[in-house]
Structure formats: C-alpha cells, structure tokens
Amino acid sequence: MADIDPWFTRLLPAELAIVVPTFNEVRNVEQLAEAVARALPGVRWEMVFVDDNSSDGTSDKVRRMALADSRIRILHRHNRRGLATACIEGILATAAPYVAVMDSDHQHDERILGEMLARIKQDGVDLVVGSRYTEGGGLGEWSRKRVLASQLATRIASGLTRVPMSDPMSGFFLVRRDAFMRSLPNLSSVGYKILLDIAASAPTPLHIAEVPYTFRTRQHGESKLDTLVLWEYLQLVLDKAFGRYIPxxxxxxxxxxxxxxxxxxxxxxxxxxxxxxxxxxxxxxxxxxxxxxxxxxxxxxxxxxxxxxxxxxxxxxxxxxxxxxxxxxxxxxxxxxxxxxxxxxxxxxxxxxxxxxxxxxxxxxxxxxxxx
The missing domain is CATH 1.10.3130 (serine acetyltransferase, domain 1)
Known part of the structure; x- marks a missing residue:
C-alpha cells in the first residue's frame, strides 16, 4: 500500500473514521484503502474494518495492512453476523468526531468523501448522505427490476425519516458522532439499512445534506444481498413504525x-x-x-x-x-x-x-x- 500523506500526519488523532463492514472481501480491502488515501489528501483519517470472521482471510489481510499503516484498524467479530450491528460496533470503536460508513466492494464512490466531510462541517448539518437519486447521482448498471424494487423501498422508508431525503436506503453516509449517539439508544440494529435506522431513531429530526454519486459495479467477490434482505427490511420498517408498542x-x-x-x-x-x-x-x-x-x-x-x-x-x-x-x-x-x-x-x-x-x-x- 502506497503512503500518500507525510508520516507525521498519521500520528495525529483521526478527524474522520471510515467504517467498512466486511465478509469475505480479501481481494477488495487493500484497493479500497489505497483509493481512500488518494481521495483524502491532507485529511487525518482512519479506516475501521469490521470483519465477521471471514473464511477467506480478510481479517488476516487487514492485520498485515495495519502493521504497515497505523491508519488501518481491524475489529474482528466471532459468532456474530449482521451489517447493522457491524456498523454500530465500528462507529463505537473509534473516537473520531466524524464517521463515514461505506461498503468494501468499491460500489460506493470514495472520491466524494472529501466533499461529504466539508458539507458536514457546515453549521447545523448532522448527516451527509451519498445519494444515488439526487441530481447528479445514478444507479449505474442496475436492472430495471432492481431499480423498481429500490424505488419502492425508498418510498416506504421516506415516511419514517421525518426529514426530506432522496436516498434513505443508501449505505454510504457520513455522520457526526454526537448525532449518532443521540440515535443510539433507539436503534433497532435490524437488517442492513443502518442509515434509515439512524435517521428514524433520532429523538429530533436530523439536519441532512446530500452529495450525489453514481453506484458502481462490484469489482471482486459476490454480493451479500440475498432474498431474505426484504424480510429484514420489513422487520426494520415494522420496528420503526410500531416497535414502541410491539417488538x-x-x-x-x-x-x-x-x-x-x-x-x-x-x-x-x-x-x-x-x-x-x-x-x-x-x-x-x-x-x-x-x-x-x-x-x-x-x-x-x-x-x-x-x-x-x-x-x-x-x-x-x-x-x-x-x-x-x-x-x-x-x-x-x-x-x-x-x-x-x-x-x-x-x-x-x-x-x-x-x-x-x-x-x-x-x-x-x-x-x-x-x-x-
């Protein structure tokens, strides 16, 4: 992995943490870390890989990366699975005041991280969403069936966030730590849509900004989405809508x-x-x-x-x-x-x-x- 920043900047506390849940992503993690380093020149950042005991050696790969670069960290979970809980534990494992969440498969455009960080530093912004639906964004090579399913899920989710958001189903966002901590007690930790969970769990509506990006094609490995994610999404929607009365x-x-x-x-x-x-x-x-x-x-x-x-x-x-x-x-x-x-x-x-x-x-x- 090439060093982008001068060595002394890596000794300063991280301003931004990028939490990356992984499961069998050994071929993607190093390329992602290098891409993030190129995207954030002059920014004090760290990457927290949260690995759910991958069988392909992902956690060992990240450990080797961490020995070469102090900005890389690994949180290895055993006998625990789930994207939402991985994101939560990763956010809680860092002291950085700003935390981004993104996938490890290169489908999220790391080049907008700098713009997202700049936007969240503006007064009153709690959360910045990498949006596929706002002007300038796109879904890339998605099939029509997947586009329609995503649009339907987005309409359902929009009623739970209490604030205008073009892409509440996005898995790419950057949040202020204090805003996340306000949502933490009410998080459902169900399924894979942690952004929707954070926004719907906030005691008062969050102030949200959006940065457009185009969803990219996975480079290596297989998608972790299966037919049961729809059920998990339904569980999350039910919990946010009725969870205060019935689990x-x-x-x-x-x-x-x-x-x-x-x-x-x-x-x-x-x-x-x-x-x-x-x-x-x-x-x-x-x-x-x-x-x-x-x-x-x-x-x-x-x-x-x-x-x-x-x-x-x-x-x-x-x-x-x-x-x-x-x-x-x-x-x-x-x-x-x-x-x-x-x-x-x-x-x-x-x-x-x-x-x-x-x-x-x-x-x-x-x-x-x-x-x-």
Whole structure:
C-alpha cells in the first residue's frame, strides 16, 4: 500500500473514521484503502474494518495492512453476523468526531468523501448522505427490476425519516458522532439499512445534506444481498413504525404463526378430505407439519441473527415442539374454560390463541433461540 500523506500526519488523532463492514472481501480491502488515501489528501483519517470472521482471510489481510499503516484498524467479530450491528460496533470503536460508513466492494464512490466531510462541517448539518437519486447521482448498471424494487423501498422508508431525503436506503453516509449517539439508544440494529435506522431513531429530526454519486459495479467477490434482505427490511420498517408498542421480532413471529395456521388447514384438508385418513390422524400430522414449518421459517426469518445450524438445529426443533405443545394445551384449556361459561365460541377461542402465541414466543426465545 502506497503512503500518500507525510508520516507525521498519521500520528495525529483521526478527524474522520471510515467504517467498512466486511465478509469475505480479501481481494477488495487493500484497493479500497489505497483509493481512500488518494481521495483524502491532507485529511487525518482512519479506516475501521469490521470483519465477521471471514473464511477467506480478510481479517488476516487487514492485520498485515495495519502493521504497515497505523491508519488501518481491524475489529474482528466471532459468532456474530449482521451489517447493522457491524456498523454500530465500528462507529463505537473509534473516537473520531466524524464517521463515514461505506461498503468494501468499491460500489460506493470514495472520491466524494472529501466533499461529504466539508458539507458536514457546515453549521447545523448532522448527516451527509451519498445519494444515488439526487441530481447528479445514478444507479449505474442496475436492472430495471432492481431499480423498481429500490424505488419502492425508498418510498416506504421516506415516511419514517421525518426529514426530506432522496436516498434513505443508501449505505454510504457520513455522520457526526454526537448525532449518532443521540440515535443510539433507539436503534433497532435490524437488517442492513443502518442509515434509515439512524435517521428514524433520532429523538429530533436530523439536519441532512446530500452529495450525489453514481453506484458502481462490484469489482471482486459476490454480493451479500440475498432474498431474505426484504424480510429484514420489513422487520426494520415494522420496528420503526410500531416497535414502541410491539417488538418487531414478535410481529415477525406472529406473521409466521399465521402462515402456519394456513399450512395446518391445508394439510388437514388434504389428509382428511382427499386421502381419507381419520380426523385424529389428520389433525396430528397437520400439527406436526405446521409446527415444523413455523420452526424452520422462524429460524430463517425471525431469528436470522441467531440461526441454528447442524446439531443445534435438531435440538432447537425438539425444544420448539415441546414449547408449542405446552402452548397448545394452554390454548385448549383456556378456550374450554371460557366456552363452558357460555362465552360465544369465537370469543372463547381468541384469548386461547393469543395466550398461546405469547407463550410460544416467550418460551422459544428462552429455550430454542437463546443467546449465548
């Protein structure tokens, strides 16, 4: 890595920290650090790479870079995953008064970092967003399907930020430390859109400026976005909209449970009406299938950050069945008790269902997806 600044400037405290979450980005990190150095001549900066235990040697690569350049730092996380939490921990790991967040895959244009820093030093600016949608910005080589999906997500997010922002879904921004600290207590840390989380969590609306840039094509490695990021985005939106009343994870758990009811009745109808099995047999099989469906969906969606794998997946399935069996017993008992007191049958069933959902959520959080 070429040294751009005189050696003595690297001994001064960093004015700007650039937080870069990484996972299997060994071919990108050195090129990114060199590009940032060229983009910030005369600026006292440091880069904090937050690596989620990459299997390709990313953290070892960054350590070698750090030995050659004191501006490079590594925060190596073990048994923890998630873009939002990586950004938060990276921001908290530096003392710099200004912190930028950007990806490691060269899709964000590091050449606008200097302009972003200049803008945030203006009076009253808390946050500067690298925007793809403001005049002068662009989405590069995105497909029409991805453009439409991004535009829809942007419209949904705009209602949560409380301030005009053309690109609330951007992953490229620069924030004042004091502004971030005001948002910190209310952050959801869900999903991958940390900018939206910061803006929506601020106790008072942030003062925001935007700098245009054109989204670039990834140079090396594979995209970390998968089909489940839409669900994480939905969880974040639900949490920002209703989280003060109902936890977003509980809402996700309840949605999965609602789908499980549909699965239950489909299997019951198939076996009882079409196959000709007895009602008791059909009901038993439908219950097992629905509970298993709920377990695997919750493992993939609701508890994605605590996803069970290998042997833990089997133990989790067993504990989830035991939890749900207890919840079902409570459901039936409460419903029967109310019905026996001449309560209308629908009104008898609803309290049992609600108590069963709350029980299943609370107990599975304790015994199935318990945090280590």
């Amino acid at each position: 977003a994870r509980f809402m996700s758990f309840a949605l999965v449970g609602g789908f499980g009811i549909v699965v239950h009745f489909l299997v019951l109808t198939l076996l009882y009406k079409l196959v000709g099995a007895s009602f008791d047999q059909s009901q038993a099989v439908a219950s097992v299938v629905a509970i298993s469906n709920n377990f695997f969906l919750n493992n993939a969606l609701t508890y994605r950050d605590q996803r069970l794998r290998g042997r833990s997946l089997l133990y989790g399935w067993i504990s989830f069945n035991l939890v749900c069996a207890t919840g079902a017993a409570a459901n039936i008992g409460i419903a029967d008790w109310l019905f026996g007191r001449n309560t209308y049958w629908i009104l008898s069933a609803i309290p049992g269902v609600l108590i069963s959902v709350v029980w299943n959520y609370a107990m599975s959080s304790l015994f199935t997806w318990r945090r280590k």
